[in-house]
Amino acid sequence: MRLVAPFGFYGSGNIGDEATLLGFGRLIERFGGSIGVDVASSDPSHTKRVEPAFRYYQYVDGIMGLPAKLHAHMGAGYIIPGGTPLMDNLGDWPLLSLGGMLQHAGNWGKPAAFVGVGVEQLRHDISRQRVQEQIIPNVMCWSVRSVHDRDRLLDLGVAPELITVAADMAWLLDPADPAYGRKVTQRLGLGGRPVIGVNINAEDHMVEKAPRLFTELAAGLDELVKSHGARILFLFNEVREGETYDQAAAELVRSLMSRKDAVLMGPTDYLTPQEMMSIIAQCAMTISTRYHFCVFSALQGVPFLGIRRSDKVSDLCRDLGWKAAVDPDTATGADIASTGDRLLGDPAADLKKLADKIAGMRVRAEDNQIALEALLQAMRGVGMQTWVRHAASRVGQKLGGGVR
DSSP states (O other), rough: OEEEHHHHHHSSHHHHHHHHHHHHHHHTTTTTTTTTEEEESHHHHHHHHHHHTSSEOOSSSSSGOOHHHTTTTTTTTTEEEESSSSSTTTSSSTTTHHHHHHHHHHHHHHEEEEEEOOOOOOOOOOHHHIIIIGGGOOOOOEESSHHHHHHHHHHHHOGGGGGGEOGGGGGSSSOOOOOHHHHHHHHHOOHHHHEEEEEEOOHHHHHOOTTTTTHHHHHHHHHHHHHHOOEEEEOOOBBBOOOTTTHHHHHHHHHHHOOOOOOEOOOOOOOOOOHHHHHHHTEEEESSOOOHHHHHHHHOOOOOOEEEOOOHHHHHHHHHHOOOETTTTTHHHHHHHHHHHHHHHHHEEEEEEEEHHHHHHHHHHHHHHHHHHHHHHHTTOOOOOHHHHHHHHHHHHHHHHOOO
């Protein structure tokens, strides 16, 4: 059987996305080689290096970018694995693209499912309309990262029996070997002092909501350098350049710090998840606005301070029972420094609780199989007659024949 993952956000520069790709690969392995997957990728050579189990094709935005042989494959099902496909804090993307893809799936009688995804609170009426008119009617089942994602789907009108509460597929990854990260930190001259790994971005909606965040973060980092002799290592879970992304945000925070001598910049290469996790393993603690960077820290047993810039980071901290978190619009330098003091001081009790929670998240991540199995069962019912009937309907509409 063949699945098509047509939404090509993989390979776009976000290392966290590839963590879900790896987790998706682990999930597919459980079916013993009976499933082939064609994955749209913005950088097929990179995603092939990350997860070689899948076939990749070059993503072109919109359904016209779907290769004809996949478009015409009678038995193929559509799958959106991982990521946060239902959100609108970046504008029309990704809902505008996804709406067209899912309408296409429905028109051609192809079953579709979202597996292991996140759902953000939608901010605009047009976003809700797109989801309710173009996406929900054409999706047969969902598995989501948390109960909070399920509640948001219910609010949008998805039937409760179609939703499985699972967890992010990245929880299926094992901790990374520390050897790569050790080489990176040795090359940077880090050693003998605690390293604080910082990964922050500057999306417009967050900057608008929390204009003082970067000033307060800089003050908090300065205090941790002073009180713990720490070195600050900025890391980039998103490697694209631009003022909203990680490198620009790091430079901004550095410019606001008084202890610039304690700051280093990590690799700007498009790393694999295991490489980033290996670097994180060298840190005494981390600070991040990004969901998967926090997940990476947890998997490596490194205490983290989560900056709750989005629903998904808030959901993660709730699911883990993790108290070391601040809101970007109210956090002060003193808040950041005091939390850092605790995490650098004696994190053993916190990490023991975290390890227990991670075990539960791994079990929950396996439940993504429920939606995947439902999709595969539906695909078995899509035969020649179903495909021809939908194809004839589409041709009739284009010719003005009024076929419905």
